[in-house]
Amino acid sequence: MQNIALSVGRSTSSPETSDATAVRPRHLRARSSSLPGIKLTARDPDDADEATRDEVAQSDGLAARGGDDHVVRDEGHGEGVAAHDEARPLPTDISDRIAIEIYERVFDHITDQFTLFIAASISRSWYPRATHWLYHSISIPSRASYDLLVNQLHTSPRVQRWLRSTHKVTLGYRDGSGSNNSGTPFLDTFPLLFGQACPSLQVLDIGRILRPNPHPTFHRALRQFQHVVSLRLHDAELSNIAQLRRIVCALTCLEELALDDLVLIEPQLSQPGGVMLQDVLSRNPCNIRLKRLRVEAHTSDCIKTFGRMVDQWFVCSRICSSLVELVTVFENGEPGPAAQAGHVNRLLQFLGQSLTSFHCENYMELRESCDLAHNTALRQLTLHLNNFATTSP
Structure with missing residues (x-):
């Protein structure tokens, strides 16, 4: 599969996330076993709201805990990453033209829970579909979860x-x-x-x-x-x-x-x-x-x-x-x-x-x-x- 980098542009506020506070830009990458070579990149401070990130982060502890086979790294710490993971994000003038339905179809084929968790915490526009699949199948492995x-x-x-x-x-x-x-x-x-x-x-x-x-x-x-x-x-x-x-x-x-x-x-x-x-x-x-x-x-x-x-x-x-x-x-x-x-x-x-x-x-x-x-x-x-x-x- 050709390497694909999806860049999230500024999304409009929704009633559910209108009270979100600004957060620092984060650059995260995730590799899914079902869709290898796809990079998720958040570059807009207003794309991911604090409440959503906190909530999804807590759900990570109970339903989206990644295993050793999941690769999640901060930008600048790519040592040991394969060359095909170093692709740059799509230019804004291209990524902004990609309809949200395309992103949603991608999420429909992701079975890796940790990748869904990252996608849900990156962007308001990605949150509904990614969170739907995140809660579609829940794993509770321990009393703490x-x-x-x-x-x-x-x-x-x-x-x-x-x-x-x-x-x-x-x-x-x-x-x-x-x-x-x-x-x-x-x-x-x-x-x-x-x-x-x-x-x-x-x-x-x-x-x-x-x-x-x-x-x-x-x-x-x-x-x-x-x-x-x-x-x-x-x-x-x-x-x-x-x-x-x-x-x-x-x-x-x-x-x-x-x-x-x-x-x-x-x-x-x-x-x-x-x-x-x-x-x-x-x-x-x-x-x-x-x-x-x-x-x-x-x-x-x-x-x-x-x-x-x-x-x-x-x-x-x-x-x-x-x-x-x-x-x-x-x-x-x-x-x-x-x-x-x-x-x-x-x-x-x-x-x-x-x-x-x-x-x-x-x-x-x-x-x-x-x-x-x-x-x-x-x-x-x-x-x-x-x-x-x-x-x-």
Whole structure:
């Protein structure tokens, strides 16, 4: 891609930023993994207002924290920068003729949160579209980030407004940092505080901070997320199937469920008092009908958990009766190819003609592969058996 330098000219005041105080000119550069070689340069003291910069800077701590792969440098400290990053900004007579719609289309293709943060803090004209995408997907990796967002929710009308359009929230530690018991728990209060604040939320990703026994108010408050259609639980431990079922069934519009490296701690099938789990499920039916299910397991405990979910829930209820897409990924040879095939085949038999797409990555041999005799409506099949891939349209 040719090197592009976007220079921000003087923008007219808007009602939202008319009370902005002047700030010193700043020259910032950002390189996005999706749009490499693009330089963002602010050269007008009135382009970036102080309130907007402070607010977006605080949001950086909770949703736009850049990693080591993000390059952000002050002008004059370009040592080590590749030559293609040294392009000068476009002349003013050219950049001023670029319609704001062009800039907005650029922002629509930027997925790097830190680049969006810089763009939102540079110019009033860039602020609306860049901030929209900045709050479109929010990551809350720690208790400190969570407390910062809660404070902004209570004190900033702007943050309240942007949160109403949030599409995805990721809760939990990234890149394997932290553990289930690291820091003060905050997940249990999230639906209580943000159930009404994020009415447009559709995707919820929870990892590493999910406790084995969440507080009862957590399950009840989850029902406030009435538009969540996709849930991912990963790298977590739950006490039993009943806890998992309460979380899933609280999201009444759920269509897609991903369970990656989930472990159930208690192996027993019965509840206190000798009541069998199947009896509890029958007395409290779940009205959710999943369309897509993904299960990924990297340890033998996770694979055994999948087998328990199949036997104790998936085939004992109607939650998978309308499933059209199934993905299973087992990256461990235990508890053995036959056991893995047995878990998968029991679910395939139950799904029958509803299944149209199946992706399987298992440590199996062809003689122990999946039985698809009941899946007569299958249109797409991908099998990875012992690292050999076979794809059929």
